Amino acid sequence: MGTVLHNHSSVTVEMPASASDKENGYVSNTTSNTQELDAGALFVLKSRGSWLHSGYHLTTSIVGPALLTLPFSFRLLGWVGGVVCLTLSGLVTFYSYNLLSAVLDHHAQMGRRQVRFRDMARDILGPNWAKYFVGPLQFALCFGAVIGGPLVGGQSLKFIYILYHPTGTMKLYQFIIICGVVTLGLAQLPSFHSLRHFNLVSLILCLAYSVCAAAGSIYIGHSKDAPIRSYSINGNHVDQMFGVFNGISIIATTYACGIIPEIQATIAAPVKGKMFKGLCVCYAVIATSYFIVAISGYWAFGNITNATIMANLMGEALLPTWFLVMTNMFILVQVLAVTVIYLQPTNELFETWFADPTKGEFSARNVIPRLISRSLSVVVATLLGAMLPFFSDIMALFGAFGCIPLDFILPMVFFNLTFKPPKHSLIFWGNTLIALASSVLVGIGAIASVRQIVLDAKTYSLFADH
Template identity: 70%
Template sequence: MAALSPNSTVKATTVVKESEVLDPPKQLDAGALFVLKSRGSWLHCGYHLSTSIVAPSLLSLPYALALLGWVAGVLCLILLGLVTFYSYNLLSMVLDHHAQLGQRQLRFRDVARDILGPRWGKYAVGPLQIGICYAAVIAGALLGGQSLKFIYLLSVPNGTMKLYQFIIIFGVLLLILAQIPSFHSLRHINLVSLTLCLAYSAGVTVGSVYIGYSKNGDTRDYSVNGSAENRVFGAVNAVSIIATTYACGIIPEIQATIAPPVQGKMFKGLCVCYAVIASTFFSVAISGYWAFGNHALESSTIISNLMGKEKPLLPTWFLLIINVFTLLQTAAVTVVYLQPTNEVLEKKFADPKMDQFSIRNVVPRIILRSLSVIVATAFAAMLPFFGDIMAIMGAFGFIPLDFIFPMVVYNVTFKPSKRGLVFWGNTLIAVVSGVLSAIGAIASVRQTVLDAKEYRLFANI
């Protein structure tokens, strides 16, 4: 190997310095700098992914299976699990590719802007992602309030407190947790969250099996009832619910928390996440539907079925543990889905040239994050229809963002052969998902309108 002369070394150094002056590294805005700190490992990525996907929304899976029946329900669970794992890996590969080119994309809107054009990032993908993530915060506040109400009724069976009061109490907890400065700061909370979801899923499964073999269990009917029209709309609604349960509208933001180099780390994190999914989604969905059959449709979450109509179907202490675990994990999940909103607020109102914990940045952060939580809590108290919120989120947001967008940006970025399986497989998934999204939007809005006729604002359900 030839040695470099001193003069050539000086020239090379000069060229590097000149290139740095002509093309300086892009400065991070306050949102990326403060909220999306890139300091985590692939294991931390696994914690974040598990919390964002394996959430209390999985407790609505028996409800979805009751709308589909055994065969279609289980097949849908398997198929959507495989498609989302494939989809998230495609999106991760796109992010890895651009990171190697020196253009690391930290947000969904960055991916859309760089690959599809600035208008896609600014007017379509960006607002869509913020909207569904904020809807997830509203749904989290509602589910947290429901868990608090269950705990209250277990202690005071004839209590008079209303659901909206518990949602407000849970909102106070969110006000505190929302002040955690960055996504990376949540890694330890999300490790606890992962443990909690495994614990309450196991509890729900054991409880459902116990009820299924108990004399207290209802007579089970697994047929899909109703008119042909209602069965079709119900099936589409169920697909939207399952898609939302698997959905994660913050894949780029989670990958942004990984310390460079990022190559291959997201795949390891996804493997951790889907190991947790396999042990929770299927156990809760199958055991819950098996234990209650069509009665799973009487409530949007299986915990309500476990509570019984007149008295609890399980020991009070057991139900109390399940609800406490669900409550705590709901808080963690809700804070995770606050991060895109936090990032936007920091970008607009924080000063990246000053310290993150300076008064200049701390005061706006506290005020704006608090307002964000207060508004979400108010919506959750007014519209307590958790199953409907899940379906609407899936149809309007998560299906386009998690099932269609990754296929499109992968094909545009890597340009696979149009004669190959990858191109047509991605195209097929995108087209079928687009059709399901359109039909699901109609079905979910229809169901919400039907429920709105039965319930009033601030309903105590």
């Protein structure tokens, strides 16, 4: 074991230059390396997981109830546009996440292990980029997911409530608050690694409700009382044009992660090659769930598809009550896991600010500020979710402003700046073109998303019940 030296700001660990250390990137060209860990890295990003655990974390961070909005994105894009965009987004994100992993491995081998997205930005782009762009962008994306968690869970709870009490008086914001209270307890789980079994359950549940949603759509589509379907795109030319970019933003959001470095940081040494295996697990789930939900949902309802396919399944009243309750329970539990995993990067930031790495993780000095900061963040997120239940619109906005830069642009920039491929090479121009095309989508998608929020805001009110 190494020697631990205490100071006022960090824990410094001197480790011997073992072979596994070298492969994990703790060791530079000297015989030993000094690895400084702040409280966030020390307590939240513990490097104890296997490649299979990383697969669970990746799946939960990417595959969530947002996939139930995919039929709606097809409504905006049409059959061809929907399938092409869904496929391309999957290929590009799988590629970009592997680029991020390769950059992390490279810097680790050079003796500079990066455990956070803002660490990568600081080392590759400079400290100002980390402080004023990447750090705030990632925080906004993660906190946005935390806002969406109680909102989606509240919608599922309300669906269940309506099934048994069609004339009930409880409002959506009350169910959102209930989910927020449950999230408040789960938020106290100390680290990424402590979520590994919960995230395995999450992986199973996302497959379960995807199959249920697809089966329900197919059943309704073949029913004698099936709705009249049309696959034409609604609206005038302006509405259709903005709808295309809104649909692209929604799809980009369903593939979004934004926490790849943090997940890779949880893998125990040796790290090399493990992230690729975890991504393969994740994308096997994606290939299964995304396409069956998107295609079956759009096939069954066409251009009357709602913002989430569950609204269509509930609205037709053709499925048995037990089936709808079961599906919504799957969604409810899984969205709690999604919410908690996106709490971890914000928790890590709070730990860095308020915790003392020279004290024990569960000492009173660290437990009290941890309890206060995590609880306040969940309370604020729940309040915002209850006040502004524009889920599909918010998803599109997050996709444009947050997900596309973090998942489609920065990985390409980081790779080109780190490895400096020849400017005449295919990989250089491929990465550059992806980054440029994605940058255009950020601007147009953001405008389309804000426009849709402005339009829908006319029909919404604070603490709306729909």
